[in-house]
Amino acid sequence: MSIAxxxxxxxxxxxxxxxxxxxxxxxxxxxxxxxxxxxxxxxSIINPGxxxxxxxxAIHHLTDEDVSKSPSIESITEHLQSLVGNxxxxxxxxxxxxxxxxxxxxxxxxxxTYRLSRHLWPNAPAYGNQVLRYWLKLKVDVAGKxxxxxxxxxxxxxxxxxxGIELYLKNGEKDSLKAMIDYIDSPIxxxxxxxxxxxxxxxxxxxxxxxxxxxxxxxxxxxxxxxxIENVLAKRx
Numbered sequence: 222m223s224i225a226x227x228x229x230x231x232x233x234x235x236x237x238x239x240x241x242x243x244x245x246x247x248x249x250x251x252x253x254x255x256x257x258x259x260x261x262x263x264x265s266i267i268n269p270g271x272x273x274x275x276x277x278x279a280i281h282h283l284t285d286e287d288v289s290k291s292p293s294i295e296s297i298t299e300h301l302q303s304l305v306g307n308x309x310x311x312x313x314x315x316x317x318x319x320x321x322x323x324x325x326x327x328x329x330x331x332x333x334t335y336r337l338s339r340h341l342w343p344n345a346p347a348y349g350n351q352v353l354r355y356w357l358k359l360k361v362d363v364a365g366k367x368x369x370x371x372x373x374x375x376x377x378x379x380x381x382x383x384x385g386i387e388l389y390l391k392n393g394e395k396d397s398l399k400a401m402i403d404y405i406d407s408p409i410x411x412x413x414x415x416x417x418x419x420x421x422x423x424x425x426x427x428x429x430x431x432x433x434x435x436x437x438x439x440x441x442x443x444x445x446x447x448x449x450i451e452n453v454l455a456k457r458x
Contacts, residue, residue: 223396224309224401228309229311229379230311231253231313231375233319235283235369235370237273245322247267247277248264248266250262250376251301252379254379262376264372267293305329310398313334314333314350314381332402332405334381336405337389337404337405341388341392363376410445411446429454429457432453
């Protein structure tokens with residue numbers, strides 16, 4: 222069976238913040254994608270058990286009052302695990318983030334559509350799933366749904382995943398889940414400097430001394446950028 226025909230559980234979470242060690246889920250949206258088509262959806266508002274900061278509410282527009290009578294994440298764990306049991310893999314846009322908030326299903330194979338998109342569409346203007354939705358001209362049925370909420374975002378991500386798998390196979394990549402995950406996890410070639418005084422320049426045009434400074438001083442440098450810089454330096458030897 223081709224990976225294009227497999228079943229994927231596409232998830233999206235809205236949270237109280239970005240640190241899974243202290244923050245909690247306030248909403249989850251799930252889309253079942255099978256044979257490249259959306260087969261089913263499920264969503265639930267979650268009571269995080271802690272106050273929702275106004276900065277988080279400003280993104281997803283959920284407040285303490287909205288979640289006060291909703292189930293806890295623990296009470297839906299069994300249902301989530303039952304959904305995962307019927308799919309090949311879980312997918313999310315920025316999978317590392319969603320996976321960190323869903324430890325009860327974290328052991329399953331995960332696909333990051335953000336990284337997949339960066340590999341497949343190097344000329345995209347940006348890689349947020351809503352940007353990709355319009356740039357790829359994806360048809361997504363989100364009528365009547367509030368954007369920046371879990372289910373609408375999951376629906377968009379499902380379409381991005383479907384388009385990504387199609388192009389991945391069209392490019393002649395190996396038709397297996399492991400091969401696709403290895404492809405996703407492989408270094409992404411960065412061609413232009415994303416910040417600093419050389420922002421927008423091709424890496425091949427930037428002086429070596431600047432690269433040496435950046436590698437020695439920017440401790441939280443994006444790993445793909447670090448790999449790309451080191452690759453440029455290696456070619457200059």
